[in-house]
Amino acid sequence: MTVRYVESSKLPTPWGMFEMHGFEDTESGKEHVVLTMGDVGTDEPVLARIHSECLTGDALFSLRCDCGAQLQHALHRIALEGRGAVFYLRQEGRGIGLLNKIKAYHLQDCGADTVEANEALGFGADMRDYTILKPMLEHLGIQSLKLMTNNPRKVKALEAMGISVTERLAHQTGRNPHNVKYLETKKGKLGHLLQDDGGED
Numbered sequence: 184m185t186v187r188y189v190e191s192s193k194l195p196t197p198w199g200m201f202e203m204h205g206f207e208d209t210e211s212g213k214e215h216v217v218l219t220m221g222d223v224g225t226d227e228p229v230l231a232r233i234h235s236e237c238l239t240g241d242a243l244f245s246l247r248c249d250c251g252a253q254l255q256h257a258l259h260r261i262a263l264e265g266r267g268a269v270f271y272l273r274q275e276g277r278g279i280g281l282l283n284k285i286k287a288y289h290l291q292d293c294g295a296d297t298v299e300a301n302e303a304l305g306f307g308a309d310m311r312d313y314t315i316l317k318p319m320l321e322h323l324g325i326q327s328l329k330l331m332t333n334n335p336r337k338v339k340a341l342e343a344m345g346i347s348v349t350e351r352l353a354h355q356t357g358r359n360p361h362n363v364k365y366l367e368t369k370k371g372k373l374g375h376l377l378q379d380d381g382g383e384d
């Protein structure tokens with residue numbers, strides 16, 4: 184795994200001014216970005232979101248999942264605190280890629296759940312790899328995370344790599360009639376800690 188830092192720039196958003204840092208995974212050619220606000224290079228734990236790319240939810244307004252709402256909510260929470268980081272990792276479709284995710288959505292249209300669909304296509308339920316994070320965190324001087332996530336497996340995966348997660352902060356938002364079954368499957372099969380009332384944190 185070789186990660187190359189490329190450049191940083193300002194990124195104004197509806198929630199405030201972020202700094203955008205670009206990295207390249209030189210093995211896969213994938214381009215990752217981190218949005219930061221405030222001084223993240225101190226020993227104070229950083230409010231952070233490790234967000235996996237979801238073109239449909241993040242950019243195309245899809246209501247099949249909760250990704251777009253979670254991304255916006257993370258930027259909002261960081262802006263309120265004045266300090267934090269969103270890691271936008273290019274592992275679309277829990278690592279299977281966009282076109283395979285469309286195939287998985289087609290199977291879900293025919294009745295499969297999100298895990299069954301991945302498995303029917305010959306993939307694991309979650310193919311993501313977080314090893315890219317370590318050099319990105321080091322580059323930014325981030326020492327520990329207050330992680331906004333409902334996914335305890337994500338926390339475990341980071342800790343197994345030696346990344347310090349001082350706190351898991353629930354990050355539940357974006358429930359709608361189109362993603363109820365999907366969220367139920369995430370809770371039942373993927374172990375996400377989700378409140379049934381759709382409880383905003």
Ligand SMILES: Nc1nc2c(ncn2[C@@H]2O[C@H](COP(=O)(O)OP(=O)(O)OP(=O)(O)O)[C@@H](O)[C@H]2O)c(=O)[nH]1
Pocket residue numbers: 233234235236237238248249250253274275276277278279284287288297301331332333334337354369375
């Ligand atoms: N294969 C597949 N990927 C999906 C599907 N729906 C969303 N995704 C992808 O799932 C990833 C987001 O993972 P989630 O399981 O929603 O959330 P998480 O990152 O594990 O946990 P949180 O931190 O709580 O959001 C993104 O890469 C999406 O593109 C689906 O039905 N099939």
Ligand SMILES: [Zn+2]
Pocket residue numbers: 237239240241248249250251
């Ligand atoms: Zn999504």
